[in-house]
Amino acid sequence: MFTFDYKIFTLFMIDLLRNNIEDYVKITDEDFFAIRQHFDQMDFRKGDFIIRAQDSVSAIYFIQSGLVKLSYWGQDGKEHIASFAMENWWETDFNAFYLQRKSSCTLQCLEATTAYCLSLKNYQNLCARFPYMTGYFLDKSIRGHIANQNRILSLLTLSPKQKYEQFLQLYPSLVQRIPKTILAAYLGLSRETLSRLYRRKK
Template sequence: MSDKLRKHIEEITPITDKEFDYLLSHFSVKKLKKHQFLIQQGDLVKNDHFVVSGLLKAYHTNPDDGKEHILQFAWENWWITDFQAYFNQTNSTLNIDCIEDVEVLSISLENREKICADLHKIEHFFRKKSNFGYIALQQRILSLLTHSTKERYEQMLSNYPSLFQRVPKSLIASYLGVSRETLSRLSK
């Protein structure tokens, strides 16, 4: 399973066997079953997680009506955590649970900062990943501000076709911020 992490890093920077062994020693393996929680709201967020296999969702639960708003899906080669809580080492405001059985490689903030400080190329890797993430979020904000629900649905289908095979429609609706009924109309 560590091959996937290595391949993922080497999409941005080549690393030696020795460097990879060193990096890997800072991660721990975690396996979860479908429906289990990786992070529950209120937990201290110690780790960021690289998804080796499976699918998860990060969401905010409205305290008034219990409604779920999905911030992010993550599957193979994605990273997921409550980033605000992780970087500030505070308690999670999000829930992250498993839509499928999941294997992740987890790294603490302390270890992440350590490997970045020890290896310039890893600092480079994480800077690049963060830049890509920043761009993706800006595009999502623009999409939320400027596109109709129909356009956002079609954009999502075109960007992530495989997600629609793996995720129930109700969760797609929750990600787009629309009702299940609206989504059914759009997908006809």
């Protein structure tokens, strides 16, 4: 009887989150049901803010659908992009979330977005109740660390053209979804330089 409930449940939730966890470790229906209850679903429209500067950040977000940008405004008053997150990615301002500080960033939707929201308390409960979830988050964290490392090396070593081409190669599907102005702010280029890149050689 409960089994039936799970079936209904999983039918409705063709759930990226479960897939994402199961890429790391296989789990039972019962476990996933319990895990899922630690999350709140939230829906945002294009342009909505998930986190505003100066907010305290009490959750991590698993993006079920849509696309968000994590951005930071320098003293120069310009927007810079720390990262993007699309379906199947985790995102938050970890600095604010994990160290319990006010956010210095903004998390905003580039598209209508559905996110599963995991509060700090629920995150801790989850890891306590399902120890393998700690391992899961560690895996995600290390992969994020590796991605950041690569990004740093790209910023240090690549020419504007190479940066753009590497982004194209790494995230081909994102290039169409992100305004060039924003992409430029991610790559560390001016909008104009990025635009001119299409014609130039080097």
